[in-house]
Each structure stands twice: as C-alpha cells, then as structure tokens.
Amino acid sequence: MDTLLQQLINGLTLGAVYALVALGYTMVYGIIGLINFAHGEVVMIGTMVAFTVIVSLAGSGMPPLLILGIGLLISVLVCMVLGWFLERVAYRPLRGAPRLTPLITAIGMSMVLQNVAMIIWGRNYITFPPMIEKHIFHIGGATFTNVQVAIVTIAALVMSGLIYLVHRTRLGMAMRATAQNPQVASLMGVDINRVIAMAFIIGSALGAVAGCMVGSYYEIAHYQMGFMLGLKAFTAAVLGGIGNLAGAMAGGILLGVIEALGAGYIGQLTGDFLGSHYQDIFAFVVLIVVLMFRPSGLFGERTGDRA
Template sequence: METFLQQLINGIVQGSMYALVALGYTMVYGIMGLINFAHGEVVMIGTMVAITVLGLLAALGVPMGLAAVLALLAAMLACMGLGWSLERIAYRPLRNAPRLTPLITAIGMSIILQNLAMMIWSRNYLSFPPIIEKVSYEVAGAHFSNVQVLIVVLAALSMAGLLLLIYRTRLGMAMRATSQNLPVARLMGVNVNRVIAAAFIIGSAMGALAGFMVGAYYEIAHYQMGFMLGLKAFTAAVLGGIGNLGGAMLGGLLLGIIEALGAGYIGDLTGGFLGSHYQDIFAFVVLIGVLMFRPSGLFGEKTGERA
C-alpha cells in the first residue's frame, strides 16, 4: 500500500509535466494536423534558458525566489519566440504540401535545435540550481516534497487558464473554429494565420513551463532531454485522443501514473523476470492496447471512414 501511494504521487507529478507538454502537441495537431516533432526540443530549450538566467541572476545577487520567477518568464518568452519562428519559417510555407512533408521538416528542425543547443550549452549534463528549499512531508508512509506540490499546483492552474482561454475568449473561439474546419473558419472571417501562430505560441509557453518544472524536479538538464520527454508527451496526447485538450491533460496524467505504478510493480508481477528498467515500455504497451480497442484514443472523436 505504501508503494502504491508513493508511486501514485510520483506518477501524478510526472504526469502533470507530460500533460503540459502534450498540450503543445495536441493544440498544433488539432488545428493543422501536424505532429510538431520539434516541440520536445522547445521544452529542452526552455530548461536551458532557465538555467542560464538563474545562473546570471544568482551571480548578480538576486534573491532566489525572484530569480526563479524571472527565469521562468524568460524561458517562456524565449520559447514563445522560438515557437512562433518555427511556425513562420518552417511550417507556414508548407501548408499545402503533401502530408509527410511537414513531418520531415519538423524532424529537421528538431535536429537543428538539438545541435544548436549542444553548441550553446555544451554536451555535458548541466545542474539546475534548487529554486526553493526542499521540505519533505509524509502521509501514510508516502513521501512528497514541496517541489512536487508546487509542480502539480502550477500545472493545474495553467491548464485551467488554458481552458478559460479556449472556451471563454474570442481567440479561443477562433481556435476551436479553425480546428473544426480551417477553410470554413477562414470564410467566416477568422484570421487563420494568427490562430495558428497563437497555437504555437501558447503551446510553447506551456512547454517552457514544463521544461522549467522538469529542471526543478530532476535538478539536471541535458541537450538530448527533450527527445524522450517529447515522445512520451506525444504518446500521452494520442492516448487521450489527439487534438482534444482535455484528452491531452488526462492522457498525460494517466501515462505518468501508469509508468510509475508499472515501474513499482513489474518486478513483483513477473516474479523478478522483468525489472524496473522496462519502465519505458509501459507507455507504449498501454498505448497500443488502448488504440486496439479505441482507434482514436480515449477521448478522441471518431474520425469518419475517409480520414
């Protein structure tokens, strides 16, 4: 029972970070039908920018709390700029291209960003300075820290904010319209280019927040960290039904929990045959299982026979 509770807590924390990244994938996919493979790299650059800014501010003697907020803002701004330029430079010219073309472009951008990051931040592991003093709590034998609480609360707040934006503002309405039917939305006077740019910018901001959290949680960063994180988050988005915001959030959370529980129990379940280093396959096994019975994800709309 203690393991269960402990792994559940770890899973929720990890899952809320997945969910934030998954939102970036799902928003772009919902509107353009594009898998933005470079999104994981955007998240990584968010972490890196935060580390650099934190280092600079610490050298200037700024108190840690303020420095953390400023670093988060800087990371978000940098990623928003990056997301916007990605769309403007790489994807916009390919709006009418064959379906796989933007996918290859996304892969190319991902390679470019990763190597740029390696040039700027070196190929070594960087340590993320502790932003608040760690306090540990214990409930029913399971441990959790204030950093974990902070991550879950921040993630929940920002997701609530996103839902408000999408369902209560004019921009949100335009985004929903565009994702339903782009040409018709354009005919109704929606500035489609602005909507798509907004999706990239908002998704990247969420990604930067996630990157900051991952850094603060694991206290380490590496130029290749975006790849696996992006892959898992994309899996989460598909699990929830890609293009669906609520689906991405729940998918992320679910994926985090499944992974954590799976890693905690796989040894007992298989009599010690498979160890916890099989953690990474849970995500994919569950995904394949779910898609076999629900081919468009848990909450995805049923696509017609003519996709």
C-alpha cells in the same frame, strides 16, 4: 501500500509535466493536423534558458523565488518566440504540401535545435542550482516535496487558464472554428494564419513551463532530454485522443501514473524477470493496447472516414 501511494504521487508529478507538453502537441495537431516533432526540443530549450538565467542571477542576492520567477518568465518568452519562428519559417510555407513533408521538416528542425543547444550549452549534463529549500512532507508512509506540490499546482493553474482561453475568449473561439474547418472559419473573418501562429506560441509557452518543472524536479538537464520527453508527451496526447485538450491532460496524467506504478511493480508482477529499467516500455504498451480497442484514443471523437 506505501509503494502504491508513493508511486501515485510521483506519477502525478510526472503526469502533470507530460500533460503540459502534450497540450502543445495536441493544440497544433487539432488545428493543422501536424505532429510537431520539434516540440520536445522547444521544451528542452526552455529548460536550458531557465538554467542559464537562474545561474547567472544566482549570485545577485535577489530572493530565490524571484530568480526562479524571472527564469520562468524569460524561458517562456524565448520559447514563444521560438514557436512562432518555427511556424513561420518551417511549417507555414508547407501548407498544402503532402502530409509527410512537414513531418520531415519537423524532424529536421528538431535536429537543428538539438545541435544548436549542444553548441551553446555543451554535451554534458548540467545541474540546476537548488533554488528552493526542499521541504519533505510525510503522508501515510509516502513522502513528497514542496517542489512536487508546486509542479502540480502550477500545472493545474496553467491548464485551467488554457481551458478558459479556448472556451471563453474570442481567440479560443477562432481556434475552435479553425480546427473544425479552416476554409469556413476564414470566410467568417478568422485570420487563419494568426490563429495557427497563436497555437504554436501558446503550445511553446506551456512547453517552457513544463521544461522549467522538469529542470527543477530532476535538477538536471541535457541537450537530448527533449526527445524522450516529447515522445512520451506525444504518446500521452494520442492516448487521450489527439486534438482534444482534455484528452491530452487526462492522457498525460494517466501516462505518468501508469509509468510510475509500472516501474514500482514490474519486478513483483513478473517474478523479478523484468526489472524497473523496463519503465519506458509501459508508455508504449499501454498506448498500443488502448489504440487496439479505441483507435482514436480514450477521449477522441470517433470521426468517420474522410469523405
């Protein structure tokens, strides 16, 4: 029972992070049908920028929470610019190109970002200075920290903000219109280019928030961290039905929980044949099984074949 509760809590934390990153993938995909492979790298850059800001402000005598806030803010801003830049430079010129072309560009950009990060921050793991004093709470034999509480709360706030934006504002309406049919939307006076750029910018901002969370949760960062994180988050987005915001959130949390439970129980389930180092497999096994029965994800609309 203790393990169950503990793994649920850990899974929820991890899932919140996956969900935020998955939103970045799903927003872009929903609007222009592109897998933005470089998104994981945007998250990584977000973590690294936050790290640099926090370290350079750590000695200034400012209150730790303020420093964290500044770090988060700057990292969000940097990532927004980065997202805009990616769209403008790498993807916009390729609209109307064959489907695989922007995919290769995305992979190329991801290599570029990774190596730029390595040149700037070095190839070693960097440790986050602990800014908040950790409190440990006990509940029914399981423990969780205030960092975990903060992660889940902030993620929930950011996601509700996004839902409000998409469903209640003019920009959100333009986004939904573009996702449905870009040509018609542009005839109705929607500036498609602006909407697509905004999808990248917002997605990257969410990624930066997730990056800061990962950094403060694991207290460690590495220039290659974006890759696996991005992969898992993309899996989460597909699990929920790519292009679907609520699906990405549910998929992210589901994936986090499954992974945590899997890592906790795999030894027992297989009679110690498979150990917890198979953790990474769960994401993919679940994905394959789900897609076998629901080919467009858990919450994806069953779209007919293209005419």
